[in-house]
Amino acid sequence: MAKKIKTDNYKEDSPFLTGSQTRIFRPFRAVGYVANDIPFDLQIRGDTYFVTTCIGNSFHIYDCAKLNLKYVGTQTEKPITAIASYGDTIFVSCGKDLIAFKFGKEISRYHGNHQGNIFFLSIFGNYIIALSEDNIVILWDHKSGELYSEIQFDENFTVSTVIHPSTYLNKVLLGSRQGTMQIWNIRTKKLKYSFSSFGSSITSLVQSPVVDVIAIGLLDGTIIIHNIKLDERIMSFKQEGRVTSITFRTDDRPIMAAANMYGDITLWNLDEKRLLHIIKGAHEGLIPSIQFLNGQPILLTSGADNSIKEWIFDTLDGVEPRLLKSRSGHHAPPTKIEFYGSDGHFIMSAAGDRSLRIFSLIRDSQSVELSQGSILKKFNKSKDHIRSIDTLKLPQITQFSSSEVKQKEWDNVISCHINNNGARTWSFQSKAIGKHVLRTLDGSYIKVSSISACGNFGFIGSSSGYIGMYNMQSGIHRRTFAGEDKHMKAISGIASDALNRIVISSSLDGTIKIWDFNTAKIKSTIKIGSPISALRFHTENDLLAIVSDDLCIRIIDIETNKIIREFWGHKNRITDLIFSPDGRWIVSTSLDATVRTWDLPTGHLIDIFRVENVPTSVTFSPNGDFLATSHVDLVGIFLWVNTTLFSNVTLRRIADEEDISLVELPTTLGIEDNSEDLFAFNSNEVNDVSFETPEQLTEQMITLSSLPKSKWQNLLNLETIKKRNKPKEPPKAPERPPFFLPTLPGVDPKFIPALALNESEEEKKQKSDKTLKLNEIKIETEFLKVLKKNHSTGEYAEFFNFAKTLNPSAIDFELRTLSLDNNFEDLRVFLDAIKSRLKSKKDFELVQAYLNHFLKIYGDIISGNHELLGSNIESILNEHKKEWSRIDELLHYNNCILEFFRK
Numbered sequence: 001m002a003k004k005i006k007t008d009n010y011k012e013d014s015p016f017l018t019g020s021q022t023r024i025f026r027p028f029r030a031v032g033y034v035a036n037d038i039p040f041d042l043q044i045r046g047d048t049y050f051v052t053t054c055i056g057n058s059f060h061i062y063d064c065a066k067l068n069l070k071y072v073g074t075q076t077e078k079p080i081t082a083i084a085s086y087g088d089t090i091f092v093s094c095g096k097d098l099i100a101f102k103f104g105k106e107i108s109r110y111h112g113n114h115q116g117n118i119f120f121l122s123i124f125g126n127y128i129i130a131l132s133e134d135n136i137v138i139l140w141d142h143k144s145g146e147l148y149s150e151i152q153f154d155e156n157f158t159v160s161t162v163i164h165p166s167t168y169l170n171k172v173l174l175g176s177r178q179g180t181m182q183i184w185n186i187r188t189k190k191l192k193y194s195f196s197s198f199g200s201s202i203t204s205l206v207q208s209p210v211v212d213v214i215a216i217g218l219l220d221g222t223i224i225i226h227n228i229k230l231d232e233r234i235m236s237f238k239q240e241g242r243v244t245s246i247t248f249r250t251d252d253r254p255i256m257a258a259a260n261m262y263g264d265i266t267l268w269n270l271d272e273k274r275l276l277h278i279i280k281g282a283h284e285g286l287i288p289s290i291q292f293l294n295g296q297p298i299l300l301t302s303g304a305d306n307s308i309k310e311w312i313f314d315t316l317d318g319v320e321p322r323l324l325k326s327r328s329g330h331h332a333p334p335t336k337i338e339f340y341g342s343d344g345h346f347i348m349s350a351a352g353d354r355s356l357r358i359f360s361l362i363r364d365s366q367s368v369e370l371s372q373g374s375i376l377k378k379f380n381k382s383k384d385h386i387r388s389i390d391t392l393k394l395p396q397i398t399q400f401s402s403s404e405v406k407q408k409e410w411d412n413v414i415s416c417h418i419n420n421n422g423a424r425t426w427s428f429q430s431k432a433i434g435k436h437v438l439r440t441l442d443g444s445y446i447k448v449s450s451i452s453a454c455g456n457f458g459f460i461g462s463s464s465g466y467i468g469m470y471n472m473q474s475g476i477h478r479r480t481f482a483g484e485d486k487h488m489k490a491i492s493g494i495a496s497d498a499l500n501r502i503v504i505s506s507s508l509d510g511t512i513k514i515w516d517f518n519t520a521k522i523k524s525t526i527k528i529g530s531p532i533s534a535l536r537f538h539t540e541n542d543l544l545a546i547v548s549d550d551l552c553i554r555i556i557d558i559e560t561n562k563i564i565r566e567f568w569g570h571k572n573r574i575t576d577l578i579f580s581p582d583g584r585w586i587v588s589t590s591l592d593a594t595v596r597t598w599d600l601p602t603g604h605l606i607d608i609f610r611v612e613n614v615p616t617s618v619t620f621s622p623n624g625d626f627l628a629t630s631h632v633d634l635v636g637i638f639l640w641v642n643t644t645l646f647s648n649v650t651l652r653r654i655a656d657e658e659d660i661s662l663v664e665l666p667t668t669l670g671i672e673d674n675s676e677d678l679f680a681f682n683s684n685e686v687n688d689v690s691f692e693t694p695e696q697l698t699e700q701m702i703t704l705s706s707l708p709k710s711k712w713q714n715l716l717n718l719e720t721i722k723k724r725n726k727p728k729e730p731p732k733a734p735e736r737p738p739f740f741l742p743t744l745p746g747v748d749p750k751f752i753p754a755l756a757l758n759e760s761e762e763e764k765k766q767k768s769d770k771t772l773k774l775n776e777i778k779i780e781t782e783f784l785k786v787l788k789k790n791h792s793t794g795e796y797a798e799f800f801n802f803a804k805t806l807n808p809s810a811i812d813f814e815l816r817t818l819s820l821d822n823n824f825e826d827l828r829v830f831l832d833a834i835k836s837r838l839k840s841k842k843d844f845e846l847v848q849a850y851l852n853h854f855l856k857i858y859g860d861i862i863s864g865n866h867e868l869l870g871s872n873i874e875s876i877l878n879e880h881k882k883e884w885s886r887i888d889e890l891l892h893y894n895n896c897i898l899e900f901f902r903k
Helices: 375-381 682-688 709-716 718-725 761-770 782-793 797-804 808-816 821-840 844-864 866-902
Strands: 025-031 041-045 048-054 059-063 068-072 080-086 089-094 097-102 105-110 118-124 127-132 136-141 147-152 159-163 171-176 181-185 190-194 202-207 213-218 222-227 232-238 243-248 255-260 265-269 274-279 289-292 298-303 307-312 322-328 334-340 346-351 356-360 397-402 413-417 422-427 432-439 446-451 457-462 467-471 477-480 491-496 502-507 511-516 522-527 532-538 543-548 552-557 562-568 574-579 585-590 594-599 604-610 615-620 626-631 637-642
Touching: 041 080, 048 080, 048 298, 059 089, 080 127, 089 118, 097 118, 118 159, 127 159, 159 202, 171 202, 202 243, 213 243, 222 243, 222 255, 255 289, 334 397, 334 626, 346 397, 397 446, 413 446, 413 457, 422 446, 422 457, 432 467, 446 491, 457 491, 467 502, 502 532, 511 532, 532 574, 543 574, 552 585, 585 615, 709 718, 709 808, 709 844, 718 808, 782 797, 782 821, 797 821, 797 844, 808 844, 821 844, 821 866, 844 866
Parallel strands: 080 118, 243 289, 334 615, 491 532, 574 615
Antiparallel strands: 025 637, 041 048, 048 059, 059 068, 080 089, 089 097, 097 105, 118 127, 127 136, 136 147, 159 171, 171 181, 181 190, 202 213, 213 222, 222 232, 243 255, 255 265, 265 274, 289 298, 298 307, 307 322, 334 346, 346 356, 397 413, 413 422, 422 432, 446 457, 457 467, 467 477, 491 502, 502 511, 511 522, 532 543, 543 552, 552 562, 574 585, 585 594, 594 604, 615 626, 626 637
16 A cells, blocks of 8 residues: 655755755756646635646746746656645656645655556545556545555556546546546446547546536547537537647636647637637647636636746627736747846846847846737738747847946847848847847848947947947947958957957957957957857956867957966867956856866866756856856756855865766755755865965065954053043942951951961061062063073064963063063063064064053163163164065055056
């Protein structure tokens, strides 16, 4: 008997939870997933409808009021094949298992004796019905978790779908691929009735608002309204393509809607038995599920095109619906992604579905596809037999560029299209295609585009080596970068500096050319010797990164026109690269399925990881907190968090690339719930290599003590602090004891013990002789002992380390208790320690504070005994002047540089 496994704290050895981690980047979450070709589940809770959609190995729950995302399910080991719900519990089939989720968290699993994967689920009272690929109908009691029943069918009846007819106690209606139906009593496991074949495979069974009447959808596009009690056909309809889903309106209109495999929805009037309307291109491709909301003129649909939509019938005739709201993403893998703006809230992406989309990382409702005009109207009016609405869109976008500087004034996005000689402008502000088409003068195809830092000019590069500059406001051609020394092959990259002084271009002819922005004349040419496929320019440090066909990434300093770094390591064509916002790193992706991070200052590879799907594009957020990637065969955009912003990461060089970790891509669940110990990932790495900060990087550098400011600054103001802490009123004398009790004299009177009253004069005299006189005591503290010990060796590191442990008051006491005997020996030893520390250039601010306080205490003594202490003071003064003049010179130099850049 199958058992229900309690998994409140369930942890599976899944790669989604325990996959290898990288040094710098950790999986954060995936965006752009909405739905796939698995039928959704719709349930009502109170007055609110909730729809659950499948997105592969997880599911999303949306509220139908605003289509806001409510919950994201935990990742499953295998793709989800069916979804059903009961109350707060969501049931999904994953391979042969049935898994129960509550509020997005897995709570239990069900197992049976079947060997095939489950492909259909349906709720039947306290039971859940599942259909498996080995032709078995399984029933579980979802309250107790026990396996209730299993029915095995032979090859003459292959179950394809099942429903529970209204008012039929303990009975279910099964449809088959042979086109026949059977009614079974689940409790007794007996066949009650068998229907004759309808001539085609049954793909859908839906209960109509009328008891005993069932809508049957067939593979050949036929829809039959059948009375199962009388076994009579009431009416039938015929649509184009396989019937994938059927639904009925339950308000005052007798309308039935049916969806097909081409993305069309057909509306039928049941009273008049006629076709009312066809929503052509409601979705791009297969529509797995449609359903009218109960008692409302709203139709909810989902498609394999990664979208869910709500259609409302609010016209006068109530026939033709309009789109009320929707959530969607790409239904083809993105080929180019790029963060938009300076805040990092939006990612702009282009994909093989010929669309240009904006995804919000903050609020999903702000994600939108940029409009290309009235495509749907053109599609509905087209007389040609067009199956896909995508064919009416612009050709696929191969590259685009954007600038937020002038987004409120005019178009601020330029896109290049495959095999097309016109670049289109777009407006981020209006989320639509712009007014201008930037065409090449020689009619060659456009390969790349760029926008100047000021947002006023756009550049396009063509397959013939042509580079044109256009005004973004008017779309007028302004300048051509050509001439006798122009590029001889296709342009692969264009960039301009922040001040509009130069334009940089790269080409497949293996050269980089730097043009004067105003005159369009060549200033210099850099020959690489290998075709250049991509170019990235970092305007803040004037560094240019290029990708060559020899699998090398080269970094060029534009000021000197010299190659300053070469990065080798990729084993296949490099698909994309990007600078980090601070210009210290370069992140590159390749067809070898690796993502590599290169450190520019050291020239080392500091991070590398491999993914299952080849990365096609990469972009860094302007704040440096996220890295985003797109991948082959995946329609989502995947975010990776930069862990160096919130943890200690050792950026040491990676020398051995033989063991590259395979990292699972981020999921829609996000980093917060994906792994409980995800933020503890660096514990092992930090312990791998013990590293201690050196006390001094070089002997030529002045080093501070790294002590808290109060440790040395309070010493300079110690007298002020003492005055501030001095009590306002003098201490009060204690009350006098009774006159008859004998006391000892002193500030604090004490009673004389009884034994002391009987002491003789001789005993008192002996005690007074044992009392030591203060001038006979010689005090040598630990401070002085360590000082003299280090003086004998000439190394004062131990002394200053001990002094750092003392507070300002203790330092003051130690300095004041230095002895003045033996020709001021203690003072001369201390001054020698100060001089030695100044020469070593260590603890600079601490030494200054000690010396300042020492001179305040013994300044008069030093001035009066110049023959004994003068040489020590002069040597310290000379050493101090030498070091301070060097610091002062460096400070003035840095101030001049800052003033130069500030003005």
